[in-house]
Amino acid sequence: MKLPEEGVLLRIFIGERDTYQGKPLYEQIVHKAKELDLAGATVTRGIMGFGASSRVQTAKLLRLSEDLPLVIEVVDSEKYINRLLPFLDEVVEEGLITREKVRIFKYGYRRRGNKVTE
Numbered sequence: 001m002k003l004p005e006e007g008v009l010l011r012i013f014i015g016e017r018d019t020y021q022g023k024p025l026y027e028q029i030v031h032k033a034k035e036l037d038l039a040g041a042t043v044t045r046g047i048m049g050f051g052a053s054s055r056v057q058t059a060k061l062l063r064l065s066e067d068l069p070l071v072i073e074v075v076d077s078e079k080y081i082n083r084l085l086p087f088l089d090e091v092v093e094e095g096l097i098t099r100e101k102v103r104i105f106k107y108g109y110r111r112r113g114n115k116v117t118e
Contacts, residue, residue: 008081009102012072014095026070036083039076
């Protein structure tokens, strides 16, 4: 897939316990990005953070089931990022969504035999 050199980085900051229609919100966002044919999405789990509630969430050895912060990052053209925004407006009740212009250096995957490796 060829992406333009100029792109948009979309970051969605939510909590691990956030849900939409009974499923984890981060999964719903990634599946929606795939359905809309965006270039890709990555979910990163934070080990510590706080947001608008000012509640500090942290990963401790005995507290692995806390509501840790998650960041979903999506990079694509502005046109494709804009496809995802109405869905995010509907499903993200608590959190933060940012977007910034980025320069895309490289995007691709490698084929090994009949298997696609990204």
